[in-house]
Amino acid sequence: MESPLEEKDEALLPDFPKGPLQTYRARASFSWKELLLFLEGEDIIRLKRTIFSTLENDPLFARCCRGDIAVDKYRELSFLRCKRFLEYRFVRVKDFLQAPVKVSVLIECMGMYDWSVGIKYILNMLVFTLTVFSLGSERHFEYIQKIFKMEIFGCFALTELSHGSNSKAIRTTAHYDPSSEEFIINSPDFEASKFWVGNMGKTATHAVVFAQLYMPGGQCHGLHAFVVQIRDPKTLLSMPGVMVGDIGRKLGQNGLDNGFAMFHHVRVPRQALLNRTGDVTPDGSYVTPFKDNRQRFGASLDSLSAGRVSIMSMSTVNLKLAVCIAIRFSATRRQFGPTNMEEIPVLEYQMQQWRLLPYLAAVFALSHFSKCLFINLLEFYQGMQSQGRSAQQAALGREIHALASAGKPLTSWTAQRGVQECREACGGHGYLAVNRLGDLRDDNDPNCTYEGDNNVLLQQTSNFLLSLLAEKAQGGARAESPLKITGFLDAYPDILSQKFSAPSAGNAWAPEEVLDHSYTLAAYRWLVCYLLRESDRKLNQEKQAGSSDFDARNNSQVYHCHSLALAFMELTVAQRFHDFTRHASVPPSLRDVLGRLSALYSVWSLSQHVATLYQGGYFSGEQAGKMVKATILDLCSQLKDDAVALVDVLAPSDFFLDSPIGKADGQLYQNLWAAVLQGNQVLERPSWWPKFSCEKLEFRSLKPKLAQLCPISPYLREVDPTWPK
Amino acid sequence: MESPLEEKDEALLPDFPKGPLQTYRARASFSWKELLLFLEGEDIIRLKRTIFSTLENDPLFARCCRGDIAVDKYRELSFLRCKRFLEYRFVRVKDFLQAPVKVSVLIECMGMYDWSVGIKYILNMLVFTLTVFSLGSERHFEYIQKIFKMEIFGCFALTELSHGSNSKAIRTTAHYDPSSEEFIINSPDFEASKFWVGNMGKTATHAVVFAQLYMPGGQCHGLHAFVVQIRDPKTLLSMPGVMVGDIGRKLGQNGLDNGFAMFHHVRVPRQALLNRTGDVTPDGSYVTPFKDNRQRFGASLDSLSAGRVSIMSMSTVNLKLAVCIAIRFSATRRQFGPTNMEEIPVLEYQMQQWRLLPYLAAVFALSHFSKCLFINLLEFYQGMQSQGRSAQQAALGREIHALASAGKPLTSWTAQRGVQECREACGGHGYLAVNRLGDLRDDNDPNCTYEGDNNVLLQQTSNFLLSLLAEKAQGGARAESPLKITGFLDAYPDILSQKFSAPSAGNAWAPEEVLDHSYTLAAYRWLVCYLLRESDRKLNQEKQAGSSDFDARNNSQVYHCHSLALAFMELTVAQRFHDFTRHASVPPSLRDVLGRLSALYSVWSLSQHVATLYQGGYFSGEQAGKMVKATILDLCSQLKDDAVALVDVLAPSDFFLDSPIGKADGQLYQNLWAAVLQGNQVLERPSWWPKFSCEKLEFRSLKPKLAQLCPISPYLREVDPTWPK
Numbered sequence A, B: 001m002e003s004p005l006e007e008k009d010e011a012l013l014p015d016f017p018k019g020p021l022q023t024y025r026a027r028a029s030f031s032w033k034e035l036l037l038f039l040e041g042e043d044i045i046r047l048k049r050t051i052f053s054t055l056e057n058d059p060l061f062a063r064c065c066r067g068d069i070a071v072d073k074y075r076e077l078s079f080l081r082c083k084r085f086l087e088y089r090f091v092r093v094k095d096f097l098q099a100p101v102k103v104s105v106l107i108e109c110m111g112m113y114d115w116s117v118g119i120k121y122i123l124n125m126l127v128f129t130l131t132v133f134s135l136g137s138e139r140h141f142e143y144i145q146k147i148f149k150m151e152i153f154g155c156f157a158l159t160e161l162s163h164g165s166n167s168k169a170i171r172t173t174a175h176y177d178p179s180s181e182e183f184i185i186n187s188p189d190f191e192a193s194k195f196w197v198g199n200m201g202k203t204a205t206h207a208v209v210f211a212q213l214y215m216p217g218g219q220c221h222g223l224h225a226f227v228v229q230i231r232d233p234k235t236l237l238s239m240p241g242v243m244v245g246d247i248g249r250k251l252g253q254n255g256l257d258n259g260f261a262m263f264h265h266v267r268v269p270r271q272a273l274l275n276r277t278g279d280v281t282p283d284g285s286y287v288t289p290f291k292d293n294r295q296r297f298g299a300s301l302d303s304l305s306a307g308r309v310s311i312m313s314m315s316t317v318n319l320k321l322a323v324c325i326a327i328r329f330s331a332t333r334r335q336f337g338p339t340n341m342e343e344i345p346v347l348e349y350q351m352q353q354w355r356l357l358p359y360l361a362a363v364f365a366l367s368h369f370s371k372c373l374f375i376n377l378l379e380f381y382q383g384m385q386s387q388g389r390s391a392q393q394a395a396l397g398r399e400i401h402a403l404a405s406a407g408k409p410l411t412s413w414t415a416q417r418g419v420q421e422c423r424e425a426c427g428g429h430g431y432l433a434v435n436r437l438g439d440l441r442d443d444n445d446p447n448c449t450y451e452g453d454n455n456v457l458l459q460q461t462s463n464f465l466l467s468l469l470a471e472k473a474q475g476g477a478r479a480e481s482p483l484k485i486t487g488f489l490d491a492y493p494d495i496l497s498q499k500f501s502a503p504s505a506g507n508a509w510a511p512e513e514v515l516d517h518s519y520t521l522a523a524y525r526w527l528v529c530y531l532l533r534e535s536d537r538k539l540n541q542e543k544q545a546g547s548s549d550f551d552a553r554n555n556s557q558v559y560h561c562h563s564l565a566l567a568f569m570e571l572t573v574a575q576r577f578h579d580f581t582r583h584a585s586v587p588p589s590l591r592d593v594l595g596r597l598s599a600l601y602s603v604w605s606l607s608q609h610v611a612t613l614y615q616g617g618y619f620s621g622e623q624a625g626k627m628v629k630a631t632i633l634d635l636c637s638q639l640k641d642d643a644v645a646l647v648d649v650l651a652p653s654d655f656f657l658d659s660p661i662g663k664a665d666g667q668l669y670q671n672l673w674a675a676v677l678q679g680n681q682v683l684e685r686p687s688w689w690p691k692f693s694c695e696k697l698e699f700r701s702l703k704p705k706l707a708q709l710c711p712i713s714p715y716l717r718e719v720d721p722t723w724p725k
Helices: A023-027 A032-056 A071-088 A100-113 A115-135 A139-149 A293-301 A304-332 A350-388 A390-423 A439-450 A454-476 A487-496 A512-514 A516-545 A549-554 A556-579 A588-615 A624-640 A643-650 A669-678 A689-695 A703-708 A713-719 B022-027 B034-055 B071-088 B100-113 B115-134 B138-148 B293-301 B306-330 B350-389 B391-424 B437-448 B456-473 B486-496 B511-516 B520-545 B549-554 B558-579 B588-613 B622-651 B670-678 B687-693 B702-708 B713-719
Strands: A154-157 A173-177 A182-186 A196-199 A206-214 A222-229 A242-246 A260-265 A266-269 B153-159 B173-177 B182-184 B194-198 B206-214 B220-229 B244-248 B260-261 B266-269
Touching: A023 A643, A032 A100, A032 A643, A071 A100, A071 A115, A071 A304, A100 A115, A100 A304, A100 A350, A115 A154, A115 A196, A115 A206, A115 B588, A154 A196, A182 A206, A182 A222, A196 A206, A206 A260, A260 B182, A304 A350, A304 A439, A304 A643, A304 A669, A350 A390, A350 A556, A350 A588, A350 A624, A350 A643, A350 B115, A350 B558, A390 A439, A390 A454, A390 A556, A390 B391, A454 A487, A454 A556, A454 B588, A487 A516, A512 A516, A512 A588, A512 A624, A512 A713, A516 A549, A516 A588, A549 A556, A556 A588, A556 B350, A556 B622, A588 A624, A588 B588, A588 B622, A624 A643, A624 B350, A624 B558, A624 B588, A624 B702, A643 B622, A689 B071, A689 B115, B022 B622, B034 B100, B034 B622, B071 B100, B071 B115, B100 B115, B100 B306, B100 B350, B100 B437, B115 B138, B115 B153, B115 B194, B115 B206, B115 B220, B115 B306, B115 B622, B115 B702, B138 B220, B182 B206, B182 B220, B194 B206, B206 B260, B220 B266, B266 B306, B306 B391, B306 B622, B306 B670, B350 B391, B350 B588, B350 B622, B391 B437, B391 B456, B391 B558, B456 B520, B456 B558, B486 B520, B511 B520, B511 B588, B511 B622, B520 B549, B520 B558, B520 B588, B549 B558, B558 B588, B588 B622
Parallel strands: A154 A206, A173 A206, B153 B206, B173 B206
Antiparallel strands: A173 A182, A182 A266, A196 A260, A206 A222, A242 A260, B173 B182, B182 B266, B194 B260, B206 B220, B244 B260
């Protein structure tokens, strides 16, 4: 039978260079090229390869010593790279509408190169423009044109020094002055300075500023957005009344300039108000299609879902790169062995497999999920056009909101822990900056915080589930679930009465049961129902004990709503990946490896909840817990020989991966040694050598005291009787 | 009753400045001054305060913008600070023998200032000199004298590019040439270059180099240590035949210069061999008091225990500083509240308490443990003098080795996770470099790796426990446990037959039961016995199934030996802190707060193992699991009002803590704002502004395409009908 690959352009997917990884590559149970083509398709692969080779050949993108660059220079490079990305026009303007997946691939590639550039681009090209689009009207579209021409540079200024999560409590004000038809933007004090705003530190000329809108009569209409010019595009000097600056070095993403701004009675024209959700007439009347501030506020901030879905994809990219580095390292690093003569790759150790392979599975499961959710989001926006705000659309919007609100925490945390595990799994070499695991961890870290702190955000999802339960309790109506995510809750009481029944026999599932892993998903469904019931009970208990709604909610997060939201999200990710891997379109030659990845992600995620499965009585006896563990180890061992080929599917070009210990040729030590020797002034003595050589210390009568210098000297005396007492 | 405090010098423990933290300070159930005096004693407090104020007043130690300093400059500062520390002679030479705890306080203070300086000092002043002391003889003591005069600078060169954990497989060679009475040190290839060696990058003039010793006849006697001069102290240029350089930037500790060295047939005199465990006569005969290489190798490396105990203390310091920052932040950061008008400190949220307070408890428990183990180590060394290698001493040595081998992993991991949690708990501001949580995390990270990778090291402890079990099985003799740590294993079968019996009633323990928390410790003892039995069974199963010893051991780590070592260590830490807090010497006014900290550390640590407690049948029913959770939350809530005062006990001076959001005055925003404005060129436009302002992009006919730019444009059209199709 002719392989479908032979028909493809061989140049598209060239073989990897021969080398130490060959052994594992030869052992793989599947063709990495076939899996890559199946997952991404030829067009996307071609686009990625184009981006990879274009940037690799452009000196502006040349890699320099990681971290050895001054912040100002790094900011400059990030700005220039951001601009060059736009100039290359890898994606056509029409693709934004017709092939938005290409746009997300573009962003993924920018992030694989460096998130400082990627986020700078996103904040300017997407967040600023989308906010102007969605909150403004035609009179604001000139800003978009100017952004695309790079005449101006944008930022999104919501958070303040003293307010982040509680965005409703923002204190910047905008007073309308009908005499001049202007708004006066003002920061009452430094605690109300806009703070943390990406691109604001050095680059942005225009900001979407959120402020409390006050009418001449003193009435406050709540938070509104205004386009405010903060710097002169001709000089990059700040505008009068605007004190704008850089908040300084962060743990990562230092190519991005986060900034602050204080407004001292800055006057902007009436037209600066982004007026979709509310407008002010020239004479100072407030008009809005919304009934109350709360509803208006919700509508004005619902573009945040797109940000959260993006962060899921960003986090997954970070984990993907870290796993590529750690697995290629583990397949080539040899340490210890059955005899003194022979050392084996550390990937052969069960411990190393257990540390890394679940994260490899997580990359596949989470990538699939974030791609799906992105498509759901696009469908939602398209549905808004054809159906408007129908009940079906409203339900879809709610469901996407719930998934994005727990998807961001799950993905960013999995990535954060996974990258750290990869760093540790690469030992000392993982701690060397040139190998990139530090940058991946540091650049990923804020994904846990911005666009909604993870712990706060999870409440959105648990609230959604609790409201479904309440609806059922009230009417018994079928839970509306356009994405079929929450349908299983219809069987809530039945599921709660289920118990785990051990499969066939022994300590582990039979191979076909493992790949099916319906046991895991059933256990997850029980877990979600149990946590839902417990959360509901806990909330009611609190209220019955006299707690306010505020206190009741706060006291029901730990071990209840918080766990519920995460477990629900893990189930959703696991279920979607399970469905995908068992779809008829999967080539038979790929089913086993995809099935194993899916099973491993499920059972590994579930293993965090075994205590709860026992506590609630779903598990009982010693076998249940042992089976979960045995299954994880079994799957790790089955995937071990496929790991390098799976990483070949995930990894970008060596230039993009940018890690000597993770290169595709597997020449671990040659690559690392070369990278170290190419460092800055590696072999030179330090500039301050005279300070070492000229200034010595005076110690009189040191020698007789030597014996007392060290707490173990008595021990030494045993060895050396001449040692002075 | 007159407070004992009034007799003390008020200047020693001045009150904190008034401010927003006052509310919590007033609510504390105990006096922070009393607790500090009880825990540290007046002498240590005085020493610390002296160090704090001396450094704060020395411009050499002035803080500069975190991370904004070039590596070369940072290395210079670290070297000069290291030297200045020595010049200040905070600790007298005789204190090294008479009051070694003072030396550990000195190192703790250096670390609180900056671990780059601290580790540079430790490697030179302690590791190099102790190695020369313990492996060498009188002819080598001149090196120590020179180290103290700063005439030379030392490093410890064991690991190579391709060998870390498996140190026996080191490939550097030392061939003896009797004709010149010299050793020829050689690196066979770059993979055998010494690598990761602290101080070697730029500073060290002398290295203790570990190499395989070869006799003229070709016989190899295994690993030996040699003092090799690598640089000329007059010029800091490398010595002939030595290619020595810097391995480059790391994720943290960049004030420390880690380096590499390749030796090209470098000749050193016969006397360069550190000859305690084996020597070579001038004519080329090898003499050793040890029977075989294996025994000799063990003896030559057993000084590593001291390093591991030090790392426990280093990790605890990192966690301590992070917890101080995060708790002071949480007590002053307000976000959301019961009404729109009033916001409450985030420390009031159960979720925030649950995230942070267990780590606060861990700081107390782990600090106590690492201090104890340090004292045990000193006693061990003293015992070597009086008793030599008696059976009792041998048992003590083994026990300390087992505790240090699991203590380092437990402490470094707890710190790594805790610092990350603190970073996240401080939200965006935690991600700002100036607040130090990033440096704490990055500087702590290698504690998980060096001096034995955590996962590899845990095997030492599980092997120790398994060997105790085997000894019992063979002779039934009482497990020898000089530190009374493993005595409970005598009751191994009885303990295994125990089951958890719910205390009095309800969802949680009664207050007095919580403080007693003998339930937790009993559960832990069962857990250790169960994991010991399971590990032993697993190893035997593997062997019966035909696995080699090597494979059997490797396949018994995950969920078995690995968990066993950690659980045993947690129990040991919890038990020791429990005993300490219930000791008669504890003032009655401190018993409750210390008891709560002890109980929280125990039950929080135990909560990681609830699945195993159920799996093994120690727990059954829903109540057991729920009680563990309820107890944690209950203790968090009880400790919440004491948290700020507890942090006042732990925190160094503001200058040492070096975190605007963690300052003692609690003026969160004022301090942060001041720090940001004091940054480098905060308000200036970037140097590259003309590149922004002059070069614009050409986009023809952009406006008609605008509508297609964004995937959500259909959604926008609903809002704005003028939006072009």
